[in-house]
Amino acid sequence: MSAELACERDALLEDWRSAxxxxxxxxxxxxxxxxxAVRLLVIAIFARxxxxxxxxxxxxxxxxxxxxxxxxxxxxxxxxxxxxxxxxDLIYYTYLGADGRPRVDPGPVLRNExxxxxxxxxxxxxxxxxxxxxxxxxxxxxxxxxxxRAYRFPHLQVFAxxxxxxxxxxxxxxxxxxxxxxxxxGIETPKDADIRRALIxxxxxxxxxxxxxxxxxxxxxxxxxxxxxQAIQSRVRSSEALERYVxxxxxxxxxxxxxxxxxxxxxxxxxxxxxxxxxxxxxxxxAARVRAWLEGRDIIVPEDIRDVFVETMAHRIFLHxxxxxxxxxxxxxxxxxxxxxxxxx
Numbered sequence: 001m002s003a004e005l006a007c008e009r010d011a012l013l014e015d016w017r018s019a020x021x022x023x024x025x026x027x028x029x030x031x032x033x034x035x036x037a038v039r040l041l042v043i044a045i046f047a048r049x050x051x052x053x054x055x056x057x058x059x060x061x062x063x064x065x066x067x068x069x070x071x072x073x074x075x076x077x078x079x080x081x082x083x084x085x086x087x088x089d090l091i092y093y094t095y096l097g098a099d100g101r102p103r104v105d106p107g108p109v110l111r112n113e114x115x116x117x118x119x120x121x122x123x124x125x126x127x128x129x130x131x132x133x134x135x136x137x138x139x140x141x142x143x144x145x146x147x148x149r150a151y152r153f154p155h156l157q158v159f160a161x162x163x164x165x166x167x168x169x170x171x172x173x174x175x176x177x178x179x180x181x182x183x184x185x186g187i188e189t190p191k192d193a194d195i196r197r198a199l200i201x202x203x204x205x206x207x208x209x210x211x212x213x214x215x216x217x218x219x220x221x222x223x224x225x226x227x228x229x230q231a232i233q234s235r236v237r238s239s240e241a242l243e244r245y246v247x248x249x250x251x252x253x254x255x256x257x258x259x260x261x262x263x264x265x266x267x268x269x270x271x272x273x274x275x276x277x278x279x280x281x282x283x284x285x286x287a288a289r290v291r292a293w294l295e296g297r298d299i300i301v302p303e304d305i306r307d308v309f310v311e312t313m314a315h316r317i318f319l320h321x322x323x324x325x326x327x328x329x330x331x332x333x334x335x336x337x338x339x340x341x342x343x344x345x
Contacts, residue, residue, distance in 0.1 A: 009231055013293065016228050019220045020046060020294060023071055026219065030211050031064045032198060033190025040185050040311055041068060043294070045157065047286045048229045049182020050139050052124075052173075052315065053161040056189045061161050063208050064187070065120050067215045074117020074155055074222040077108040081126035081163075087134040091146045109138065109153075110146060116153050117222045121160040125170045132177050135160075139180050155222050161187075175274065175318055182283050183308075184315040229290075236289035238300045241345035246305060250281055252338045253317055261337045266323065266330065274318040284312045302344040310335050 024042050028035055044051050045068070053061050062078070069076035079090060090109045097103045109119065121127075121135060135158065138144055142153045160181075163170060178184070190196055199205050204214075252259040254275030257268040288304040295304070314331045323330055 033195040050158040052181040052184045055187030069118040072222045073218040075112035078120040081123035123163045124160040125162045183311045276316045280316040
């Protein structure tokens with residue numbers, strides 16, 4: 001790349017970093033108590049990765065995604081996971097028209113085609129595996145074949161959340177499906193007493209439509225995000241020492257006993273069945289580059305890796321079934337132990 005082109009790219013990225021900060025700030029005004037989740041979603045948007053949301057019921061996941069959709073532009077579509085949902089329900093729906101003849105109209109995926117920016121699958125684990133299969137293709141290829149033609153969605157990001165309370169009539173995502181998600185982000189009920197009081201008593205937070213419309217429209221252009229994301233990945237570099245550090249972290253989460261990691265009341269020889277995939281580690285690097293860019297650096301440092309590690313890697317570490325019910329607590333201790341054991345450069 002010539003010096004002139006490099007300067008143009010750097011100026012572009014500086015403007016976009018300012019836009020990213022404004023995006024984060026404006027969403028944070030509407031969505032109280034979720035600063036880290038908002039920050040991680042900004043990272044995912046600029047890394048162009050799909051996101052699985054985890055959290056309490058009524059914590060504002062849909063509102064947050066609607067706010068992001070308004071801020072970046074493009075079309076927002078949502079579908080509810082149900083046990084009787086079929087793959088075709090994502091693509092089209094049939095009905096009888098006023099003239100009594102059968103009609104076929106585009107479903108939520110096809111309705112806006114190339115302008116689809118955010119697709120939200122609510123309670124994805126209530127849908128059957130056949131539906132998951134179609135969604136995985138949409139996520140991996142950003143395209144589907146339907147009604148005798150191919151539809152492409154170059155600007156699409158898929159967001160989904162899981163019902164983690166009810167277990168009846170649910171179909172948990174298999175390992176391969178969870179691995180397709182760039183991040184798994186927790187949306188928890190805020191702990192701060194003032195924020196809780198505001199969410200309960202401030203009428204501003206009771207009208208979701210008005211709250212979403214308080215976010216400025218089109219702060220960034222969703223059609224430019226792919227180009228900007230590629231520029232970030234090209235601009236931010238990693239040292240050999242940092243790359244060795246990431247590989248050492250991967251080794252430690254794959255074979256924790258061999259790495260000397262110990263957690264009380266856990267058999268480390270049996271704990272991990274699968275410790276992440278090459279795709280997962282590449283996602284970790286992508287997220288770390290975006291974080292470094294947001295911090296104003298052109299090189300990844302260990303803090304970038306550690307800051308996004310849990311959200312990009314924890315859902316790819318598959319535990320022995322005997323430990324799955326304690327996953328949340330174990331994974332927190334496990335990641336802390338890995339960071340403590342593996343020396344940072």
